[in-house]
Amino acid sequence: MGHNIHFNEKTGKHSFFSVKQPAWHKLGKVVEDYPTSAEAIHYAGLDYEVIKSPLFTKCGDLSVGTNGLENTQTAIQVNSHFATMRTDTNKVFGIVGKDYGIVQNKDAFSFFDAIVKEEKGVKFETAGALGDGERVFITAKLADHILVGKDDLVEKYLFLTTSHDGSGSITAAFTPIRVVCQNTLNAAMNRKSNVVRIRHTSGAKERLQQAHKLMGLVTDTADKLGTVFNQWAKVKIKDKQVKRLIELAMAPNKDTLDRLYKGEYEHISTAFKNQCEEAFAYAMMGDTQLLPTTEGTLFGAYNAVTGYFQNVRNFKSEEDKTKSILLGGTAQMKGQKAFDLCVDFAKNGEGILKV
Structure with missing residues (x-):
């Protein structure tokens, strides 16, 4: 990584x-x-320190004069945009608008x-x-x-x-x-x-x-x-319901969700099914899933999804992992879906987790 x-x-x-x-x-x-x-x-x-440095463009043409090829281009400052750069290395980071602070x-x-x-x-x-x-x-x-x-x-x-x-x-x-x-x-x-x-x-x-x-x-x-986590730690959930929660939380799109509800597993991608199996294995066998607060509990089911992205799934880089988990990426969205499903299960019982 x-x-x-x-x-x-x-x-x-x-x-x-x-x-x-x-x-x-x-x-x-x-x-x-x-x-x-x-x-x-x-x-x-x-x-x-980081500064905004002016940008310039050129206009005009190269022309042939008495001394050969002459550059008659004129440098013109671009007033609408600037380059951001750090002053110790003069490394340019990017181009920003004039209102960028x-x-x-x-x-x-x-x-x-x-x-x-x-x-x-x-x-x-x-x-x-x-x-x-x-x-x-x-x-x-x-x-x-x-x-x-x-x-x-x-x-x-x-x-x-x-x-x-x-x-x-x-x-x-x-x-x-x-x-x-x-x-x-x-x-x-x-x-x-x-x-x-x-x-x-x-x-x-x-x-x-x-x-x-x-x-x-x-x-x-x-x-x-x-309060919620302590409540979930006392709510029991069956293994098949944990697996169902993982599938629903991690479904990549509506089509996959529809096929899950219809039981059309043969039409669901192998990659997605493998992800769900890995998360379910983490839920059942991970050392941190065998504590009184997590073993067979709704809190453990929630941790199965979030823990999969944190501790099982491989990311291309730590930056990608941070974006996914903390900055509104896939892991955070799937974790939120798992949270919402757990809230519904704690409130209404089996519900959509019924298999």
């Missing part, structure tokens, strides 16, 4: 840091103590600094840059956690990513992670979003500094998730 962590040729270091434990790619700096935002920026190699890496950390002022115990755990430094990510762990059963812990994280190439908004998300298997349990409740998105405009920095106010839903969401 590729990592795409930025390597700075000037410093000879990878732009990544983690606390106490090295990441799977074994790159970057490992520190023993949780850093301040200023230290995290330095450890992760994010202490560079640059959010420096240090400004991205201001989102967490604002939260720290109100909620003690926020700890920076990882940060880094991808590609040539055009995409930056930060994860911070909140002080408390969600307890499912007697000892199944779900830690609460905030994840933020931003880009410097015009490819996306600044995105900050509440991300619960089940400790025993590092399984990300992303789900929006009651049609609320666990995500804050800020466009790169002139006021982006100021809105980022205030974004913690919008993240007030984190405490409310975590409390509700804790």
